[in-house]
Amino acid sequence: MTTSVWPDGAAYVDGKYMPVAEAAIPITDWGYRRSDVTYDVVGVWGGSFFRLGDHIRRFRQSMRALRLDPPESDDDIRQVLTECVRRSGLREAYVAMDCLRGVPKPGLPRHPVNCRNYLAAFAIPWVWVMPPEVQQRGAHLVVAKTPRIADESVDPKVKNFHWGDLTRGLFEAYDQGADNCVLLDRDGFVTEGPGYNVFTVTGGAVATPDRGALQGITRLSVQELCGEIGLDFAIRPMPAAELHAADEIFLATTAGGIMPASRIDRRILGNDRPGPISSRLREAFWAKRAKGWHATPIDY
Amino acid sequence: MTTSVWPDGAAYVDGKYMPVAEAAIPITDWGYRRSDVTYDVVGVWGGSFFRLGDHIRRFRQSMRALRLDPPESDDDIRQVLTECVRRSGLREAYVAMDCLRGVPKPGLPRHPVNCRNYLAAFAIPWVWVMPPEVQQRGAHLVVAKTPRIADESVDPKVKNFHWGDLTRGLFEAYDQGADNCVLLDRDGFVTEGPGYNVFTVTGGAVATPDRGALQGITRLSVQELCGEIGLDFAIRPMPAAELHAADEIFLATTAGGIMPASRIDRRILGNDRPGPISSRLREAFWAKRAKGWHATPIDY
Numbered sequence: 231m232t233t234s235v236w237p238d239g240a241a242y243v244d245g246k247y248m249p250v251a252e253a254a255i256p257i258t259d260w261g262y263r264r265s266d267v268t269y270d271v272v273g274v275w276g277g278s279f280f281r282l283g284d285h286i287r288r289f290r291q292s293m294r295a296l297r298l299d300p301p302e303s304d305d306d307i308r309q310v311l312t313e314c315v316r317r318s319g320l321r322e323a324y325v326a327m328d329c330l331r332g333v334p335k336p337g338l339p340r341h342p343v344n345c346r347n348y349l350a351a352f353a354i355p356w357v358w359v360m361p362p363e364v365q366q367r368g369a370h371l372v373v374a375k376t377p378r379i380a381d382e383s384v385d386p387k388v389k390n391f392h393w394g395d396l397t398r399g400l401f402e403a404y405d406q407g408a409d410n411c412v413l414l415d416r417d418g419f420v421t422e423g424p425g426y427n428v429f430t431v432t433g434g435a436v437a438t439p440d441r442g443a444l445q446g447i448t449r450l451s452v453q454e455l456c457g458e459i460g461l462d463f464a465i466r467p468m469p470a471a472e473l474h475a476a477d478e479i480f481l482a483t484t485a486g487g488i489m490p491a492s493r494i495d496r497r498i499l500g501n502d503r504p505g506p507i508s509s510r511l512r513e514a515f516w517a518k519r520a521k522g523w524h525a526t527p528i529d530y
Numbered sequence: 531m532t533t534s535v536w537p538d539g540a541a542y543v544d545g546k547y548m549p550v551a552e553a554a555i556p557i558t559d560w561g562y563r564r565s566d567v568t569y570d571v572v573g574v575w576g577g578s579f580f581r582l583g584d585h586i587r588r589f590r591q592s593m594r595a596l597r598l599d600p601p602e603s604d605d606d607i608r609q610v611l612t613e614c615v616r617r618s619g620l621r622e623a624y625v626a627m628d629c630l631r632g633v634p635k636p637g638l639p640r641h642p643v644n645c646r647n648y649l650a651a652f653a654i655p656w657v658w659v660m661p662p663e664v665q666q667r668g669a670h671l672v673v674a675k676t677p678r679i680a681d682e683s684v685d686p687k688v689k690n691f692h693w694g695d696l697t698r699g700l701f702e703a704y705d706q707g708a709d710n711c712v713l714l715d716r717d718g719f720v721t722e723g724p725g726y727n728v729f730t731v732t733g734g735a736v737a738t739p740d741r742g743a744l745q746g747i748t749r750l751s752v753q754e755l756c757g758e759i760g761l762d763f764a765i766r767p768m769p770a771a772e773l774h775a776a777d778e779i780f781l782a783t784t785a786g787g788i789m790p791a792s793r794i795d796r797r798i799l800g801n802d803r804p805g806p807i808s809s810r811l812r813e814a815f816w817a818k819r820a821k822g823w824h825a826t827p828i829d830y
């Protein structure tokens with residue numbers, strides 16, 4: 231197949247392919263102006279998608295929850311994502327899919343039910359949520375004072391761009407010289423950070439919050455790894471105090487995999503390095519991926 | 531001055547003017563991907579801006595709160611907005627100004643402090659949040675079950691596109707055959723609706739919520755009108771029950787002025803028509819505007 235190759239990234243917007251630098255959202259679109267949009271991100275590593283089916287399944291659930299209905303089927307979406315990666319030529323890529331509300335159709339009242347929904351997607355060079363050197367030494371985290379947006383207002387299981395609270399948390403971390411942050415809900419339970427799930431390791435058992443957080447696909451991978459290694463794994467309420475008392479903390483996201491932390495607020499974890507169980511999970515994660523775990527190879 | 535005229539709307543994005551149909555936000559921009567953006571909207575009616583200085587002042591406060599710092603000064607913004615209206619040729623226009631986070635500068639870590647912020651603006655034909663016929667009969671409202679995003683998570687005084695809760699409320703209204711909605715906070719106090727402040731009239735006194743709501747410029751106009759007419763006006767906590775017990779309800783926004791309601795949930799207000807005080811305020815509002823109240827004429 232002969233197509234242009236766009237190594238800075240390839241995009242698809244509402245039926246058309248283009249270099250990512252040309253991909254844009256109309257300034258009047260409610261996907262931007264009301265953040266009335268859902269999205270998902272799947273990773274490509276070594277020329278293969280990771281858990282592509284899981285990401286498309288979650289993306290469809292998110293669209294249904296927001297009553298978004300683009301013309302593309304799940305199979306179409308799979309093809310669009312593959313085509314974006316192909317046209318980028320990238321072997322390691324961050325691949326996003328968005329479904330936007332659009333604008334009301336001409337002559338119809340200004341209401342979200344009257345909008346023409348559409349799909350956008352792009353593949354760009356791999357993005358690390360935390361730079362590799364931060365992952366090596368362990369992330370320095372703060373517990374932000376800004377509470378996470380409540381689940382009842384905006385469902386965190388429906389992946390969304392309502393990042394105002396997370397961005398405030400990022401500034402809190404910056405002002406304290408830390409790398410990143412963890413947000414609590416208004417009742418003082420741990421939720422998540424900007425783009426990742428949060429995990430504690432205490433007495434050899436792994437836990438992650440049951441509220442205020444995305445049902446991460448990498449979180450699911452952590453759960454599977456814990457099962458294989460024989461570690462207890464629980465999704466349950468996590469009081470903030472547990473974070474400060476944990477033996478280890480690590481984070482998980484598509485754009486970074488399993489990322490150990492070494493500091494939380496003023497507390498140094500272990501010997502100020504990634505903890506042994508976090509490191510073991512991280513190594514197992516990448517080793518299994520190199521062997522084709524949950525991989526969908528791309529035909530470039 | 532000879533310039534193109536774009537009657538569908540004129541826009542300015544990051545230093546350049548264009549027809550609004552060409553104005554777009556890069557798909558990778560954090561202003562879209564993290565809704566890391568603030569905005570304001572000023573109205574043009576009869577060829578004049580309404581309270582232009584107040585809107586630019588609030589916009590600057592919002593930018594400061596989010597640590598956004600575009601190159602344009604307040605005077606520059608005034609000129610950009612004026613130029614957008616001039617190039618549209620519109621006498622009645624909805625004029626928006628956005629400040630977006632942008633993306634991290636090349637080579638710098640992926641953090642909002644490292645982004646190049648920029649300004650976008652556009653003037654399009656006047657938008658009514660409620661169609662004139664709905665304003666005539668009075669809006670039918672529901673109190674949404676979805677709670678407003680808490681002030682501590684995302685400050686509602688900083689105008690933002692975090693509309694997930696408001697959009698859910700719009701669907702709740704739609705499913706019940708109503709026009710629009712009012713959201714409560716998690717403690718059961720009235721906040722605001724999608725794009726407007728909410729007011730009650732009880733025993734001749736006007737009140738509006740002190741929390742969960744934008745400090746509306748049209749709300750300020752309502753306050754001034756109440757002072758002139760001699761009506762009590764209070765910004766204070768408003769329990770949901772007050773909404774259902776009120777003599778009258780009305781809404782206020784730039785894109786609609788003062789808009790009476792005639793129904794709230796299953797309750798019919800008055801004689802199912804706009805109440806007398808709401809109507810009087812609405813008429814006074816438009817009469818004063820026709821006489822140049824707070825007007826900044828545009829030199830087309």
